[in-house]
Amino acid sequence: DAKTTQPNSMESNEEEPVHLPCNHSTISGTDYIHWYRQLPSQGPEYVIHGLTSNVNNRMASLAIAEDRKSSTLILHRATLRDAAVYYCILSVNFGNEKLTFGTGTRLTIIP
Amino acid sequence: GAVVSQHPSWVICKSGTSVKIECRSLDFQATTMFWYRQFPKQSLMLMATSNEGSKATYEQGVEKDKFLINHASLTLSTLTVTSAHPEDSSFYICSAREGRFVGDTEAFFGQGTRLTVV
Numbered sequence: 411d412a413k414t415t416q417p418n419s420m421e422s423n424e425e426e427p428v429h430l431p432c433n434h435s436t437i438s439g440t441d442y443i444h445w446y447r448q449l450p451s452q453g454p455e456y457v458i459h460g461l462t463s464n465v466n467n468r469m470a471s472l473a474i475a476e477d478r479k480s481s482t483l484i485l486h487r488a489t490l491r492d493a494a495v496y497y498c499i500l501s502v503n504f505g506n507e508k509l510t511f512g513t514g515t516r517l518t519i520i521p
Numbered sequence: 522g523a524v525v526s527q528h529p530s531w532v533i534c535k536s537g538t539s540v541k542i543e544c545r546s547l548d549f550q551a552t553t554m555f556w557y558r559q560f561p562k563q564s565l566m567l568m569a570t571s572n573e574g575s576k577a578t579y580e581q582g583v584e585k586d587k588f589l590i591n592h593a594s595l596t597l598s599t600l601t602v603t604s605a606h607p608e609d610s611s612f613y614i615c616s617a618r619e620g621r622f623v624g625d626t627e628a629f630f631g632q633g634t635r636l637t638v639v
Contacts, residue, residue: 448565
């Protein structure tokens with residue numbers, strides 16, 4: 411399985427943008443890049459996913475490098491409710507592919 | 522949007538007893554569901570893949586006779602922790618994805634079940 415590498419932790423001030431990086435240098439052409447987040451004592455929650463082009467939704471933006479070996483999750487204006495562990499995961503597009511979680515990035519929002 | 526619901530949210534049981542956790546996909550059919558376990562301050566570890574109408578596929582190191590999985594319908598999978606011991610205390614989470622070609626679809630997760638064995 412292609413692996414991802416994320417910083418263990420990051421801090422950001424409330425109401426400022428947050429850029430969460432993810433390296434996936436062994437990504438294959440059929441791997442989608444998924445981001446999920448997990449709030450304390452809850453199951454993970456979908457954030458965003460993409461293949462090659464940058465993606466935007468109501469929660470965040472996903473910027474994918476041209477060579478696809480890295481990506482960045484962008485929270486445009488962090489709130490205290492965005493404090494969570496963020497996971498960057500690769501997912502192939504065939505079969506009922508399981509999602510394998512790495513250690514993720516623990517994001518702390520400073521009021 | 523699609524929702525995956527787990528029940529119960531938390532359970533306390535005595536050592537040696539069995540506990541069943543249910544995972545339901547509420548508005549979509551899931552031929553495959555996944556069961557994860559998460560210890561405090563650790564990431565999610567995949568335990569097994571639950572396949573509707575067939576045997577579950579267990580990850581290496583997970584005892585299939587201890588963690589019984591049944592996926593009897595397209596909307597329900599159950600995980601039974603048999604003869605539970607304190608070391609089985611953990612946060613159990615199920616997940617499901619809609620459709621066959623899933624890379625381009627989001628995964629949905631249950632809210633988790635916190636099991637405490639005393």
